[in-house]
Amino acid sequence: MNTILKLFLLFIAATILHWALMAFMGGVGVSLNVMLVFAVAVCAYLKPEYGYALSFVCGLFLDFFSVKLFGCSALTLTLCAAAVYSLEKRLDFDGILPQMLCVFCLSLLAFLLNCLLLKVFAGFSAWRGFGSFAIGIILNAFLAPFIFRVVRFAFVRGNKSY
């Protein structure tokens, strides 16, 4: 119960941060995705029951604003969660570099998958130039250590995770 409450509060904080950064970055054409970084961080420290459910909800939150296709981000973030759980034994998510590398690769894959799904299901091209794409992914990677630290602080006591 405690974990669910903490997750809920962190989810609200993540949506506020996402909203704030998008309001600022959206104006200059940068595709920053705080919800993806948050979902990856939760998956890195929490059990799959929580990780998958939260990734799906984060995806639905992003889909809620979309006018073209509903469920696209939910699918992308669920697949990202699956990728994190399959990598958890090979990567040490306590290190800053693995965190950044993981978020960088997953942001890249999520963006490309999003573009592909939008093209296939809605016939819509989401590609807005290499600049927007690259800056968004790099900023996601730089944001990762901060969000991972917050999630780790909330859920990990010593070496024990929930």
Added chain:
Amino acid sequence: MQRKTKRKNQISQISRRRKILPAVFVLLSLLLMILPLESPVASVKALLSYIFIPQIRLSHATLEYGDGVSRTIRELLDTHQENERLKAEMSQLRLQNAQAKEIFAQNERLTKALNIKSPRGWNGIWAKTAYREPTQWNSVIIDKGAAQGVQERAAAISLQEGQPILAGVVVETDENTAKVLLLQDEDFSAAVYTQESAEEGLLTGGGSAMLLMKYLPVLSKIKPGEKVYTSASSSIFPAGILVGEVDALETDESFSSAPFAYVKPQAQAPSVRELFILTRQENEGKK
């Protein structure tokens, strides 16, 4: 031995759960994508709106508060200078107002004499861009919704150096928010005309930086640089709103398809921050 078996069972249960969970969520997402946006998905969205809208309002209010604090401090620092400037502006405006009154009276006399239907002013509300979807730049969410009088298919206009320019159209409304489809989107369309050659066409979003003006006459005389405005034949937009300027005309040598023009929009998607949403009375009024 028993403990070992129990442990084994637990591990196999966890690994089964690890396989089932993503499969369930992937299937659910695919189902949401495949279903038509209107009926079942609209119900899911309506349900989610009860969860996400309060959050969105909280996020937006937090941002507005932060922005308000910094703006108030800035304004306090600039008050004296602004006061002086406004005083000068006011005396200038008083002069212009007196002249305008005379012009309005003259206009009314002439309108009556020539039996012309006078156009009505625009009614609407100002809204701020509250959110942009990270992968879809062609739509924005504004901080005003049905409760403030925003309705679907309402025109969204932005101001650039005091001139109204076409920004998009409202496609979805919630109680306190609404989604605006910007004119760069492929699903956007509006009847427009060019200023100098006075040719009408259908403007659609190009999905990128350029818009397309379609269904032009075969021997079109449109030239690059011509201003493009909304036409009176548009069912949603009032006539005479600046859309952009012609960038190039594409003609088919064999005349097998109608020529079309590339139009550079005046309102760039990332720079749309404040929008004037026309209310229903206005849309009816313009007709």
